[in-house]
Ligand code: PRP
Ligand code: MN
C-alpha cells in the first residue's frame with residue numbers, strides 16, 4: 001500500500017513491544033503518584049494513541065487535557081513551534097504529566113514546559129514513548145522514557161509524515177523510494 005505511494009516502511013517497534021513498554025511505564029508512574037491524581041497533558045496530534053493506551057493502564061485517577069502544538073513539515077522541524085490550541089484546564093497546584101510520542105530536537109517540549117511552568121503546577125514531568133537523543137538541540141530530560149532510539153524517521157502509532165501514516169499500529173522507519181509514485 002505505502003510502497004505504491006513511494007514509501008518504503010521497515011518495522012522498528014511492534015505493537016507488542018509498545019504494549020510492553022507502556023505496561024512498564026504505567027506501573028512506574030502509578031507507583032510514583034500513589035495516593036495522588038494526575039493531570040495528563042496530551043500533546044496533539046502525535047501523542048493521541050500513546051496517551052489512550054497509557055492512561056488506561058494507570059492505577060491512579062487522571063484528568064485529561066490536550067494541547068495542540070506542531071512544528072514539522074515533511075521530515076524536518078521548521079524550528080517554530082506553534083501553539084495551535086491551548087489547554088482548557090487550570091494546572092496551578094496540580095501534578096502535571098505531559099505525554100509525548102517522541103522527543104527529537106526537544107524544541108517542542110522546551111516551548112511547552114516553559115509555558116506550563118509559569119502556570120505554577122505542583123509538579124511537572126514528561127513521559128515520552130520514544131526518546132531520540134541524537135538530534136537534541138534543547139535541554140529536555142523526560143522522566144519516563146519508553147524506548148531510547150537511534151536515527152531514522154519514524155511513522156505509525158501517532159507519528160506522521162505530513163499527516164499520513166499515524167493510524168499504523170506498529171512503528172516503522174520510513175524511506176522515500178526514488179521509483180515511487182507521488
Ligand atoms: C512531533 C512529535 C513531537 C515533536 C518532537 O510533532 O509528535 O511532538 O514533533 O519533535 P522535536 O523534539 O524536534 O520538537 P509535530 O510537530 O510533527 O506535530 P504532530 O504531533 O501533530 O505530528
Ligand atoms: Mn507532536
Ligand code: MG
Pocket residue numbers: 046072159160161
Ligand atoms: Mg508530526
